[in-house]
């Protein structure tokens with residue numbers, strides 16, 4: 663039984679979101695093409711893929727290569743990762759100048775290379791550095807600041823001392839919101855996300871904006887997280903990969919409507935739109951390659967998932983993307 667009580671979508675500083683469902687940053691996927699697709703289906707807010715502060719600071723040319731924000735791609739957070747306070751502050755200023763509406767700090771990345779360089783999720787066991795970065799970035803920008811956190815570094819850490827210290831500092835320096843992934847850094851993406859911890863965060867910060875992340879694989883998961891933990895918004899990640907309709911389904915379910923799955927003509931419409939964006943943005947050589955990566959994901963929404971996935975995997979020396987659309991999406 664769906665609870666029909668209305669939910670007011672949150673604000674991120676001055677930015678009022680039209681929905682409580684946002685697209686999570688997903689390295690390798692949430693480039694501007696996929697962000698535009700998700701927005702067209704109701705994603706209220708998006709973030710760039712995580713970018714290193716040092717790359718942002720290196721040169722204007724590299725910055726423009728890494729981050730492209732078309733006019734329709736707002737509101738958007740620029741997400742950065744690094745450990746040097748001054749360098750993070752400089753990168754945040756560059757992102758502001760490039761048109762980001764919000765600056766988001768990544769203190770959550772579990773990738774080994776990031777941890778070895780004491781970045782990303784490493785901050786969850788180095789709260790002092792995280793606090794220094796937060797203070798420096800908050801002082802450097804006029805834009806809203808947000809932070810992506812995990813519940814702890816070590817799986818067995820039940821006190822969450824670093825988490826509370828970082829989250830409290832974030833709000834003290836004026837952060838507009840935090841996004842909490844309910845897994846430890848050690849767990850990476852394994853095991854269930856701890857939604858009880860999200861509820862605890864909301865109890866501790868009832869008047870602050872908290873987004874929840876972890877195990878949001880369907881629109882119904884998003885509604886359930888919102889209702890059971892009290893978070894203000896839900897950040898769809900793996901659930902949005904290949905299913906950009908998840909945002910529309912979420913809004914439908916929340917309003918008590920049926921969150922229908924897309925039929926084949928609708929899937930084709932979105933794939934064609936995405937392919938056109940890839941060609942326009944990356945050209946005739948790289949555009950199809952970029953689209954294949956997404957096509958493999960879109961296949962999950964197709965009744966013949968396996969065959970469609972294989973066709974996209976072999977698309978370079980097979981029938982090409984227009985051929986795949988003709989063969990599999992001609993309803």
Ligand SMILES: Cc1cc2nc3c(=O)[nH]c(=O)nc-3n(C[C@H](O)[C@H](O)[C@H](O)COP(=O)(O)O)c2cc1C
Pocket residue numbers: 686687688689690710711712741768770810843851855875876877878879898899900901
């Ligand atoms: C392929 C992939 C790339 C990701 N890239 C980022 C990233 O760039 N920045 C970030 O904050 N989180 C990143 N994440 C984490 C997600 O935003 C999200 O917090 C996580 O997947 C948990 O949500 P889920 O269980 O619903 O997928 C990534 C996750 C995946 C699977």
